[in-house]
Amino acid sequence: MNRGLLIVLSGPSGVGKGTILGELMKKEELNLVTSVSMTTREMRPGEQEGVNYYYVTKEEFMRAVENGEMLEHAEFVGNYYGTPLKEVERIRSMGKNCVLEIETQGCRQVQQKVPDVLSIFIIPPSMEELERRIRGRKTEPEEVIQERLAKAAQEMEMVSQYKYAVCNDDIQLAADIIAVIIQRYEQRINEGK
Amino acid sequence: MNRGLLIVLSGPSGVGKGTILGELMKKEELNLVTSVSMTTREMRPGEQEGVNYYYVTKEEFMRAVENGEMLEHAEFVGNYYGTPLKEVERIRSMGKNCVLEIETQGCRQVQQKVPDVLSIFIIPPSMEELERRIRGRKTEPEEVIQERLAKAAQEMEMVSQYKYAVCNDDIQLAADIIAVIIQRYEQRINEGK
Numbered sequence: 001m002n003r004g005l006l007i008v009l010s011g012p013s014g015v016g017k018g019t020i021l022g023e024l025m026k027k028e029e030l031n032l033v034t035s036v037s038m039t040t041r042e043m044r045p046g047e048q049e050g051v052n053y054y055y056v057t058k059e060e061f062m063r064a065v066e067n068g069e070m071l072e073h074a075e076f077v078g079n080y081y082g083t084p085l086k087e088v089e090r091i092r093s094m095g096k097n098c099v100l101e102i103e104t105q106g107c108r109q110v111q112q113k114v115p116d117v118l119s120i121f122i123i124p125p126s127m128e129e130l131e132r133r134i135r136g137r138k139t140e141p142e143e144v145i146q147e148r149l150a151k152a153a154q155e156m157e158m159v160s161q162y163k164y165a166v167c168n169d170d171i172q173l174a175a176d177i178i179a180v181i182i183q184r185y186e187q188r189i190n191e192g193k
Numbered sequence: 194m195n196r197g198l199l200i201v202l203s204g205p206s207g208v209g210k211g212t213i214l215g216e217l218m219k220k221e222e223l224n225l226v227t228s229v230s231m232t233t234r235e236m237r238p239g240e241q242e243g244v245n246y247y248y249v250t251k252e253e254f255m256r257a258v259e260n261g262e263m264l265e266h267a268e269f270v271g272n273y274y275g276t277p278l279k280e281v282e283r284i285r286s287m288g289k290n291c292v293l294e295i296e297t298q299g300c301r302q303v304q305q306k307v308p309d310v311l312s313i314f315i316i317p318p319s320m321e322e323l324e325r326r327i328r329g330r331k332t333e334p335e336e337v338i339q340e341r342l343a344k345a346a347q348e349m350e351m352v353s354q355y356k357y358a359v360c361n362d363d364i365q366l367a368a369d370i371i372a373v374i375i376q377r378y379e380q381r382i383n384e385g386k
Contacts (some may be wrong), residue, residue, distance in 0.1 A: 165357060177373065178195070
């Protein structure tokens, strides 16, 4: 059995990473398993420990970082989010492809630790469309929206650090193309063994 | 018969656009035809009028630009290069997919004139590798190399303007993935008719 890939799906806030990941998860041939992240943010109604996140205090989170137990971590709008290494190892050693949906700052850390990570950046159809989507959520105060917009512009500059970038002007097309990228990359990695 | 696509292959100088295009041209199912560009640079030994380029004077080139006869044009290291609109139209109207290998500044102009252009950016494996490749040519004086390196760094920032970006760490893999992107995009465009 081949060890599974580590796949990072990233891109600016609001670009539709979650929707595309949902489409990818439907494709059984991709053999994807998402890693459950650790967070210091509060549990929201309907969420479950170990399903949506592992919920920890800031102290517990920092201890895990100091002990080298995190593959990557990032602060976002006052809360910490991170990927436990153990979780990723567990998935990959079962021969499953472990997929992370993470922020661009987290991706950089993963690339340093796992050079053969398959990193994919989702490009918005345009910056205007991205602003429309971020505003369309309507669940957040204006200052958080402004912070997200500024961060999105910064994040767009990170795209050249990724192996692949795919425009999300059509969710189905984007998901189909990412699926092919995963399959070809997997084939290439396994041939090289 | 469906009208052919317009495909732009772009990326920093030295990234291997030409090599990837060569691989793509071998894939007959992609139905690709390259457009012959117009240039003011001198013909090099072994080159042919109407095959490598249409060779014109600076005055003739500028007249074509002023008359709106160019899809895009760019200046590079003292010479002008451009794509005659007529050439692209001829190819697309035959149902062939017209592919342009152009500089990033030229791509911007094409996107403004042809919004559904399939724009693909080639990402170097790393900036260090790109420098190695540019230096490896050994046919150019240091000042031209320095100009190319500075321009490459600038060009990397353009990647978010493209629909797709593909890392050239393995030519065959890059060409295979670009081939799939072309086929899926073509399918999508033709379904939408």
